[in-house]
Amino acid sequence: MRIGRIATTAVASLAVVLSLSACGTPPWETRSTRTPTPVATTPNPVETVETVVNELASGSAERQLTAGNITLTVDYWSTLSMDQWTADANKPLSFSAVAALEDGDNRIYLSKVSIVTAVRGDGAPLPAPAPLADNANVAPGYFISAPYSYSQSFVLPAVDESATSVQLTITYELLLQTTPTSSEYAKQTATDTLTIAIAP
16 A cells, blocks of 8 residues: 555656656746847939039130240130020120230130030930130231130020020130241140039
């Protein structure tokens, strides 16, 4: 009888142990060590606005260019107001140029002036009109030593209707006497760029 009671007690104790083992670790004693997965976010696209430069916005512009030891002072303006510089309009550009020599009394002549137009719209290049030029019809050229000056007007034709600006590359080809009494000349070139907005 005693042996049977001991056996029964042992079996009951084993059942209690097995029952407790099946319970596992309580949830409040468990700590998560997993790193949360980052969520990818796509930034909202930012709309960019192209800023259009207009160097004739005030009605005129003055530049000082150098070609060797020659200083060329150029004034630009237009007889057409900027709000009428539309794509389909004929757009007059006037300018006056006078040259001065750093040292000496050598005479300075302008043999040629040319304008190459680049047209842009919505940040992209557009078809451009043919270059404009004035070749001196006197030899060796137009005398532009200060106080004498050269004045000219070019008319830019209509451009693509989607144009927002034109950039003018203006090249001045100068001839400088090698000595004050010489009939020989040294060629110097001055280049300028002028950006003008096209009115909507």
